[in-house]
Amino acid sequence: MTPERLARIKQVLNTRQPDLRVLTDQVHKPRNLSAIIRSCDAFGLANMHVVWPKEGFRAFRKTAGGSFHWVTTHTHPTMDNAVTELKAQGHKLYAAQLSDRAVDFREVDYTVPCTIIMGNEVDGVNPVTAEQADEHIVIPMMGMVESLNVSSACSIILSEAQRQRKLAGMFDQRRMPDEEYNRLLFCWCQPTVKRYCDDRNLPYPPIDHETGELIDGVGWMQEVRKLRANRPRWDDQPENVAED
Template sequence: MTPERFETICNVLSQRQPDLTVITDEVHKGRNLSAIVRTCDAVGIPEFHCVEPRKGYRAFRGTALGSHKWVDTVLHDNVASGIDKLKQKGFKIVAAHLSDTAVDFRDVDYTVPTALLMGTEKEGVSAEALALVDEEVTIPMMGMVESFNVSVACAIILTEVQRQRQSAGLYNHRRLPDDTYQTKLFQWCQPIVTKFCDERGLSYPPLDSEGEIINPAEWYRQIRETADRQQQD
């Protein structure tokens, strides 16, 4: 762990927006899903919600460029339950959808807790989901085609979201809860030890100010001694 790498990790985590997310309504193409996740990481979204496509969710690594390591994915069986869980957490649901009631995407306030809902590639947002959303937005089109690719549309809207939040100073201070921040800090700094601990149900050891485990040899000795006692019992 170089000092530069540790500083980057701390800076990125300090700009994460826990009250901002994206939920997809059965977007099924791996490239589109991964492109959306990549954009989520770029604008500071820590958690992405996906209504699991009928063919299942599969990350397309070529497009994601590793961003799945930095953005947690939460899968939902259906769009209604996904939206309901987000609303219970206080999120406003904004659907990207072309309709008579949709407004220009730039005319919405995204500085409040917001979940951007993106629909499937061919049919868009489902009627079931539209009945549950708070607002509908559209991207003005000047050409012959009626809509952007779903991942492109998501990126365009999230760019406006980021602009508004930057203007409001929401990236200027750490907004993740302390326990979440510390957990993510360890997981990002120590991925190998994270896997070791998670597989064994162990608590993460403390880190020093440079992102390294404090006295790793002593920590591992204690782990071995505990495992030996358990085997003897």
Template sequence: MPDFSKKHWFLRENLQPQRLRQVLEYRQPDLTIVTDNVHKGRNLSAIVRTADAAGIGTMYCSMPDKDYKAFRGTAMGSHSWVSVRRQADVSAALTPLKAQGYQVLAAHLASDSVDFREADYTRPTVILLGAEKQGVSARGCELADMHITIPMRGMVQSFNVSVAAGIILAEAERQRHLAGMYSQCRIDEQSFRQTLFEWAQPKLSEYCREHGLAYPPLDDEGELADGLAWQQAVRAGTAPQYTW
């Protein structure tokens, strides 16, 4: 059993807890991305990084399991800050979100498409992005509440999907900033504490999940408030349990 009483044994290197808390306070729980069969790992990784920059904490990938496993193998660093959840198809990704009241904005050129800047991103919003060649699937378009497009002034017909994500999310961030949506913490306290623990103590959080243990409290420096006492409780079998 690791010695949890040792200072800095598990703390994520080079990151201050104050910085982690600040990032969590900017998180937008009602803004997310769903990718519709975007297979290229480099595009997905770029989208994940852009999502993090816009304050998105969770996004969804609709793609086959084997492709998702390949992506996970090459983009683990990106997943440190954004939870990426795979769904077998776009319906499985979008239907629960629509049931929660999210509007779905599909980046798709159609006869009814509007300029992406006309959408209201202060509402609970899903940005649906398709693969560069195929675009958003027919089913994704059916589930969308609005089709949006980025005006093009040159000969090129479309942006790279990761570039399009950055352009659209910049507008979403602008609108939400003006509405004051980044000026106060918008995630619930339990989610805040759980995510902070996982970010500050990745190895210890993994240990807790493997052994069905609740996360112990942290001090202001992101370390265990009383590592020795918690270690003794774990050995004695009296540490609080949790079903992961």
């Protein structure tokens, strides 16, 4: 890894906003969800939350580019599950929803821990979740159309959130907890080793924060080989022989 690449990774991690998140309510078009992930990365979010459509989903990685690697996506079985978890973390919920109580998206405070809820392309945010939201926000329309594409709307809202947080100095120092910072630094610096460990349920080896390289790559691999050699093989087990 080049020093320039490592410096870029650290710069991005140092400006990530762990308490600003997006939650999507069954957004069903792959390109829209992929574009939302890309926007999350661009505006400094570390996490987004997703409730998949009932028919399932496969994101277009071409649209999201490399953003899949840089934004942690948390999946939830239901919106109620996601809302409960985020509220337990102290998040205010801002639902992008046209309603009688909706306010201009620039009027809410994004410097507090908060989650922006984006509804699906047909029905928007479901009524139960909309009722649970602390605020409803809208982007004023000056033309003939009544609304924007969900990914475009998300990008505009995140731009305002970024603006407010920059003015508040929230990008000037690292806000991510050390444990999460160290985990992501390893994952971003050593993606191949990360996949190897994840596939085999192995703990991540330590890396040198000054170089991004494994501290003792050869020694670690030797230990891994010993562990694998000592694991019982399926054909080493005694056969179950039925008694006559």
